[in-house]
Amino acid sequence: MRNYELTLLLKVDLTEGELQGHLGEIASMLQDEGALIISQDSKGKRALLAPVNKHSEAQLAVIKFSADPQKIESIDKNLKEKESVLRFTLLSYTPQKAKQRIIVKTPAASVAKEATEEEKVEIGDIDKKLEEIFKDEI
Numbered sequence: 001m002r003n004y005e006l007t008l009l010l011k012v013d014l015t016e017g018e019l020q021g022h023l024g025e026i027a028s029m030l031q032d033e034g035a036l037i038i039s040q041d042s043k044g045k046r047a048l049l050a051p052v053n054k055h056s057e058a059q060l061a062v063i064k065f066s067a068d069p070q071k072i073e074s075i076d077k078n079l080k081e082k083e084s085v086l087r088f089t090l091l092s093y094t095p096q097k098a099k100q101r102i103i104v105k106t107p108a109a110s111v112a113k114e115a116t117e118e119e120k121v122e123i124g125d126i127d128k129k130l131e132e133i134f135k136d137e138i
Helices: 016-032 069-081 108-118 123-137
Strands: 002-011 036-052 055-067 085-093
Touching: 002 016, 002 036, 002 069, 016 036, 016 055, 016 069, 055 069, 055 085, 069 085
Parallel strands: none
Antiparallel strands: 002 055, 002 085, 036 055
16 A cells, blocks of 8 residues: 545635535545545635636645555546546655664763773873883984
């Protein structure tokens, strides 16, 4: 099964009850085809950039679902037959997986703390060490 996102432009003259009824019909049609509805969201009225079937506004709705790819053709055919649907687009998508944080506790953190404490050296000791190094080279 693949994940799909169905974006619908529905007629604007529908009341809220009619709109929910049409979305319910579409959701039940998807379920009849063996789809599993993930989410359904009505986005409200939107102005269209170009008229669609002499409509300058439409109701926007998005339905996310999982379905067998072989059933998509029949879903497409059923959506084309709906009079309330002006346009629709059906896209396949891969959901983003939640990023996991892995926190590994190692003794390296405690070793690093000890190393910083041991590395405190006085300037006089550094000068003596430098003199020893240069004497060895000559």
